[in-house]
Amino acid sequence: MIYLDYQATTPLSPEVRTAMLPWLDHFANPHSPSRWGREAAAAIEHARGRVAALLPSGGETIFTSGATEALNMALRGTTGRIVTLATEHAAVLDTVEWLARHGRDVEVLPVRADGLVDLDHLRDALRKPTGLVAAMLVNNEIGVIQPVAEIAEAAHEAGALMLCDAVQGYGRMPVPSGPDLVAISAHKVYGPKGIGALWTRDGVTVEPLLHGGGQERGLRSGTLSPMLCAGFGEAAALARRDMSSDADHVRRLHEAALQALGPGWIVNGSTGHRYAGNLNLRRPGLDSARLIADCRSIAFSLGSACASGSGRPSHVLRAIGLSDAEARSSIRLGFGRYTTKEDVVEACALIRDAAEAQQQFAA
Structure with missing residues (x-):
């Protein structure tokens, strides 16, 4: 199996596994005053510092069960009107929809055809008193990088806070210093x-x-897992060390993938403002669900893993103006630290051949 679904999840780093293993047997509650408890608590604080080293200064990092909980905490734990974007993750859009049903004033802004926010449109929306603006750093489906610093500046000028879902950007690029709240996932x-x-x-x-x-x-009750915290801390330290080399690696893979796929494909979203490890593209007339079935030796996706199997076209692709047919002819390829160029070339050649055969027989 060639794994090209790095936006859904990433392989566990061997170094992370090694860092976690001792805490599988060290079972003490880190909130206990015993010596073992204090040892576990110290390991958590060490991990917290490593995670925080990739975040802006002048804040505190609260461990959660994942980014979904962190985003819910930020959205439900603040007050006032919320402004967000139509291409946000379901953890944001479903939460603001729930809040709207319970009386919270919410506005979901459209994006441009390239997936980027129209800053003038955002500023117009912020003429109405607003408590929070929520926007992703890197879109999980199409890889577009939003101008988070500018969004935060517009929010602050309007007297609002800014929440950044940095899940797909954390550890891959610097997190801008503008946001007031940032959600991340290990x-x-x-x-x-x-x-x-x-x-x-x-x-x-x-x-x-x-x-x-x-x-x-x-802020967040519940017994923490020293093992998970230690793993997150080690992953963050590795990401900090390897950020530049990882970025160079995925850029090379991105170029190799486009070359191996050949002509006939259209990249979805901005080609200039995107994370290179995410390649979301479409081929007119392609049945992408069938393509996945035809390429069972490759792990790739149609879009967000959270919406997989819903049968609905991607809300992100619809938001950038694609028709249902265009959305259903799109695939997402994701690669990262452990992907080789040979894997990418082989997988993309198989995808290309399967796509061409599908369309040849459909003609």
Whole structure:
């Protein structure tokens, strides 16, 4: 199996696995005052510092079960009108829809055909009093990089906070210093599933989503897993060390993939403002679901893993103006640290041949 679905999740780094293993047997509760408990707590604080090293200064990092919880905490734990984008992850869009049903004022802005926000349109929307603006750093489906610093500046000028879903960008590029809240996830950066974090700027108040023992500075109750925290910390340290080389590697893979696929494909979203490890593209007339079935030796996707199997065209592709037919002719290829050029060339040649055969027989 050739794995080209790095936006859905990333392989666990061998170094991360090694860092986690001792905590499989060290079972002490990190919130206990015992010596073992203090050792576990110290490991968590060490991991917290490593995770925070890739985030803006002047804030605190709260561990959560993942980015979905972190985004819910930020959206539900703040007040006032929310402005967000039509291409956001379901963890944002479904939460603001729920909040709207419960009386919160929400506006979901369209994006341009390239997937980027229209900043003038955003500023117009912010003429109405707003509490929070939510926007992704890197789109999980099409890889487009939003101008987060400019979005945060517009939010602040309007007296609003800015929430950044940085899940697909954290560890792959610097997180801009503008946001007031940032959500991240370990399993997108070669870490374990089941842990993420919410970074909050100093002075920003968020109401707890969960109540109980008051762990995590009173903001997020629940017993933390030292093993998962240690894994996240190691993944963050590796990402910090290898960010530049990882970026160069995926750029080379991106170019190799386009060359191996050959002509007839159209890249979805901006080609100039995107993360190179995400290649979302379409081929007119292609049945992409059938293509996946025809290429069972390759792991790739139609879009967000969270919406897989829904049968609905991607809301992100629809938001950039694609028709249902165009959305259903699109695929997403994702690669990263452990993908080889040979893997990409072989997989893309197989995808190309299967796509051409499908369309030849359909003609």
